[in-house]
Amino acid sequence: MTAAHEQRETLHVDRIYPAHDDRTESAEFRINKHRLVRKMDLGCWICGIKEKREVHHWTEWSWWNKVDPEADLSLLHVIDAYGFTADDPTMPMTSPDDIRNLVVLCEKHHRHPYFGVHMVDFPTWIAQKVVKPGEEVTRDPGGRTAEAAAKKAA
Numbered sequence: 093m094t095a096a097h098e099q100r101e102t103l104h105v106d107r108i109y110p111a112h113d114d115r116t117e118s119a120e121f122r123i124n125k126h127r128l129v130r131k132m133d134l135g136c137w138i139c140g141i142k143e144k145r146e147v148h149h150w151t152e153w154s155w156w157n158k159v160d161p162e163a164d165l166s167l168l169h170v171i172d173a174y175g176f177t178a179d180d181p182t183m184p185m186t187s188p189d190d191i192r193n194l195v196v197l198c199e200k201h202h203r204h205p206y207f208g209v210h211m212v213d214f215p216t217w218i219a220q221k222v223v224k225p226g227e228e229v230t231r232d233p234g235g236r237t238a239e240a241a242a243k244k245a246a
């Protein structure tokens with residue numbers, strides 16, 4: 093049996109972005125964000141809290157010009173956080189701001205360097221959704237909030 097232990101790793105990421113329009117919040121995104129956060133009042137998809145909610149794109153907005161919409165639709169059948177893909181299974185994906193590509197996350201599970209989907213590997217990130225209450229699979233050795241961690245990185 094292996095005793096409980098902590099294993100620190102450094103994740104190296106070299107993201108390659110295609111040319112894309114300057115990032116703006118589209119009307120479609122605003123409408124869908126309002127629907128998810130205000131009308132449906134969804135909490136963070138990982139932890140359920142409703143403080144500091146943000147809306148994440150499963151497939152990154154800035155990579156959209158590289159994305160095969162049919163492959164993206166196939167992915168969204170697997171990652172169908174709220175059942176929108178199942179509701180209309182063949183409707184083509186034409187925009188990264190489509191509600192099927194969006195998920196509500198708290199600031200921590202979105203951008204924190206030790207917890208956020210943008211910052212940790214997928215197995216670590218997704219495990220946070222299924223751990224038993226009181227258990228953890230990752231931690232910030234400095235105990236920082238997402239906001240404090242972002243300030244330090246800047």
Ligand SMILES: [Zn+2]
Binds near residue numbers: 197198201
């Ligand atoms: Zn969360």
